[in-house]
Amino acid sequence: MTIEVLKPGLLTAFQDAGRRGFAHLGIGRAGAFDEPAWRIANALCGNPREACALEVTLLGPTLRFDAAAWVAVAGAPLPLRIDDREQPMWAPLRVPAGATLELGAMRSGCRSYVAVRGGFDAMPILGSRSADINAGLGPNGGRPLRVGDTLQTGSGSVSRTDWRVRGSAGESEPDPVSKWRLDPRPWFPGDTGEPLRLLPGKHLDGLTSGSRNALFSEAFAVHADSNRVGLRLTGPALAWTSPIEMVSEGCGPGLLQLPPSGQPIAFGPECPVSGGYPRIGQIAAVDIPRLAQMRPGDAVRFTPCTFDSALDALRECERALDALTANIAARLAHELHRPQRGPR
């Protein structure tokens, strides 16, 4: 199947689990910023966990499908239309052959994921189809989608109960209105004002006591100059009791660095593999999806967290996500085994 990009949206690119195991060569992970939303979108299409989806930023794309397809959209809330009919997010959706899928502007949050049954296909680069836009790595040199691009879908490794096979030839196209959808709340909590959990960084104790208090009591705003490399935060200027000298050290997504400007930077999935600014903390992995949903102007707060509680929370989140995706798979299998039922 071929999907034509009629409008690319603000910044839309392939993302999967990213590149792992290349940090020693200066190659970062990239991959979906909001991993649960990416996984859920894939699950709603009956895809394997590692399938490639589109990560959409703030304003979604318009895509035309040359053949009937099964898609799902999860993440930040945005208007979604298939041939001018409103459709829900967090649901399996059928796109008729020749139809257009149109995603609008996000009402809140920053990133959504468009999955298609079979996954988006392209030649993997270093084991991943993820676009590392900053490093120029990925299919098409890691660049975001452009008008006129044609996207292919994969056919491998979807479950054998394929609704396209079961739908008999000559049957009229089903009305593309899905009959069920997930509750997005635990996975897209919206702006609850809840602080992000921050693990202590090596240099946290080097902050002045006033700065340390400000870090955990005041709000920072996401600066417009933020992207998948990092989110620049503006707020109370943070200062060290004495200057900190360090050489470049390894780092990863979630690291909170403090450059000389006194305004922290929170690293995202395209961050460099090493950095030379002092480290005030590490955002708990379980809260990275919430970081992914911060848009310019949003308020960010931090609360201190221990490694043990961060790991417990992450384990809990993984369990819930595994249970949810297993549940979705069971539900899809159940519907697919009834004749002529598929996502509608």
Place this chain on the structure above:
Amino acid sequence: MDFAIEPLAEDVLLLRFGDGIDIDVNARVHAAARALRAAHLAGIIDIAPAYATLLVRFDPFAHSDRDEFRAALSEAIRAGNCEASTPSVATPEMVIPVCYGGVHGPDLEAVAVHARLAPEEVVRRHAVAEYTVAMLGFAPGFPYLLGLDAALHAPRRADPRTRVPAGSVAIGGAQTGIYPRELPGGWNLIGRTPLALFDPNRDPPCLLAPGDHVRFRAIDAAEFERRAERRA
């Protein structure tokens, strides 16, 4: 081998062998990286050297007993260290052809003025030294090289370039490095190599690996063009 273990994230530890840029400290980082790779511990995702630290990224659910995991890391490094004290294969030396000065090294003159040396002497000293790849970073395949002649240390440019051509050989402070692709950069460009430092479709994708030894060989513009054409 003495090192401290610092947690960076739920799934990342930094093994610290020192604090500054020091060739002996960096050598210990590479020795530890080799030992850890050889040990094939389960659930390890990344083993990435920096100047004085080694980043280890692991599956936090495969190693939920952190003390046990730390002990296994320490044991693997100690065991590798014992082996390394017996004679072993020498690290290979990579020779990188460089066309110094002219259009390929627009800052050679400025480095020479700063060093109070003739440009030819800057080239001679840069090419005669033996370097070690301390780490790769900044961009995929960008090598930070240790071993630059102290006379050639030169401050970064006050006005960084928005586009540095791929293959540019540059000096930034006490370090020298090679831009693997066109990138913005503030280092002084003294020459350019026709070799591809990074090619994602090649295995391995990077010409240089952490810990590799490197030398430069001066080539003229004609050889540069010939080799660059052959590559294209």
